[in-house]
Amino acid sequence: MVPPSVYNDQIPPALDGLIVQLLSKRPEDRPSSARDVYNVLDSIVLVTPDHQPPASIPQLNRLVRGRMIGREEEFSQAVSLWQKTAAGQGQFLLISGEPGIGKTRMVRELSTYTEISGGKTLTGLCYAEERTPYSPIAQMVETSLEDRYKLNLPQPVMADLLTLAPELRLNYPDVPPNDRLDPEAEQQRLFESIITWFGALTKHGNLLLVIDDVHWADSGSLTLLRHLARRISRRRALVVATYREVELDEALPL
Numbered sequence: 322m323v324p325p326s327v328y329n330d331q332i333p334p335a336l337d338g339l340i341v342q343l344l345s346k347r348p349e350d351r352p353s354s355a356r357d358v359y360n361v362l363d364s365i366v367l368v369t370p371d372h373q374p375p376a377s378i379p380q381l382n383r384l385v386r387g388r389m390i391g392r393e394e395e396f397s398q399a400v401s402l403w404q405k406t407a408a409g410q411g412q413f414l415l416i417s418g419e420p421g422i423g424k425t426r427m428v429r430e431l432s433t434y435t436e437i438s439g440g441k442t443l444t445g446l447c448y449a450e451e452r453t454p455y456s457p458i459a460q461m462v463e464t465s466l467e468d469r470y471k472l473n474l475p476q477p478v479m480a481d482l483l484t485l486a487p488e489l490r491l492n493y494p495d496v497p498p499n500d501r502l503d504p505e506a507e508q509q510r511l512f513e514s515i516i517t518w519f520g521a522l523t524k525h526g527n528l529l530l531v532i533d534d535v536h537w538a539d540s541g542s543l544t545l546l547r548h549l550a551r552r553i554s555r556r557r558a559l560v561v562a563t564y565r566e567v568e569l570d571e572a573l574p575l
Contacts, residue, residue, distance in 0.1 A: 325340050325341075335361055335364060336361075336362075338361075339352070339358065339361045339362070343358070354436075355433050355436055355437045356436065356437060358437075359437045395416075395427060396427055396430060396431070399414060399416075399427070399431050399561075400431070400434060402414055402559055403431065403434065403435060403438075403440075403527075403529070403559050406527055406528075406529075406557055406558060406559040407438070407440075407527050407557065409555065409556075409557055410554065410555075411553035411554050411555060411556040411557065411558050411559070411560075412553070412558075412559045412560070413550045413553060413559075413560045413562075414559060414560070414561045414562070415561075415562050415563075415564070416428065416561060416562070416563045416564075417563070417564050417565070417566050418565070418566065419565060419566065420565055424563045425533070425563070428531055428533070428561060428563060431529065431561070432444075432529060432531065435527070435529040435559075438527070439526060439527065440526060440527035440528060440529055441522070441525070441526055441527070441528050441529070442528075442529040442530075442531065443461040443464055443465060443522075443528070443529070443530050443531070444460070444461065444464075444530075444531040444532075444533065445457025445458055445459075445460040445461045445530075445531070445532050445533070446460065446533045446534065447532065447533065447534045447535055447536070447537035447538045447542070448534070448537055449534075449537045452537065452538070452539040453539065454539050454541045454542070455485055455511075455539070455541050455542050455545065456538075456539065456542065457532045457533075457535075457538060457542055458485065458515060458542060458545060459485035459486055461530060462482050462485045462486050462515075462518065463485070463486040463488075463489060465518070465522060466482065466486060466489050466492070467489070472518065472521040472522070472525075473521070474517065474518060474521055475517070476496055476497070477499055477510075477514070478514040478517045478518060479493060479496045480496050480497065480498055480499045481499060481510060481511050481514035481515075482514060482515075482518055483496060483498075484498075484511070508541070508544075512545055512548050515545060515549070516548070516549065516552055519549065519552075519556065519558065520556060522558075523556045523557045523558050526557070527557045527558070527559075528556075528557060528558040528559070529558070529559050529561065530558060530559070530560045530561070531561045531562075531563075532546065532560070532561070532562045532563070533563050534563060534564065534565070535562040535563065535564045536564040536565055546560070546562065
């Protein structure tokens with residue numbers, strides 16, 4: 322493609338090259354992560370026609386400026402919650418709205434903001450046609466175990482996590498299953514194991530947990546989320562749950 326500087330010679334070379342990379346048709350020629358894009362942007366010094374540096378604008382805000390149409394205020398509030406999270410004040414955010422109103426886009430932008438600022442995002446999806454017990458939590462557990470975090474979890478905790486992600490059990494042959502308990506006691510043990518896993522993740526950095534379409538979540542997942550919400554205040558984590566108000570009558574009560 323033709324570099325933008327052909328049409329505007331005021332474009333800095335680094336920005337010129339970055340734009341060419343971002344628009345490349347070959348995936349391997351594009352930046353490998355949002356962090357790489359941020360590093361390039363952060364190194365660029367923009368100069369006004371009067372040769373004066375522009376007013377300071379936080380680099381992360383530049384990345385999302387102009388992209389959230391109609392939900393700027395909500396996004397700013399979400400960013401504010403994330404900043405509190407980074408300061409060690411865990412937060413829980415519910416995002417509601419009709420289909421197509423921009424919930425998914427807003428969460429995607431927040432996830433980008435999170436990862437560029439050094440955080441980690443884990444996502445769990447809920448489906449109308451399948452309400453497998455703890456499915457959104459299991460998806461996040463599976464991702465974290467596949468990423469091979471060095472969580473140093475006790476064996477009983479790992480055993481509970483592997484009940485949620487049994488396809489990964491072959492990767493942990495030295496972790497025996499836990500003894501069976503009555504259903505209520507097993508649920509309580511599982512919840513405490515999830516809290517331990519959650520706490521271990523936050524020790525590795527700021528964490529964004531996203532549960533999408535929570536109106537389709539099973540009752541166990543909703544109970545676990547309420548349990549988590551009560552234990553999040555001193556964790557570096559923001560839990561975001563999206564739901565459609567128009568479908569609450571068909572779904573389980575939140």
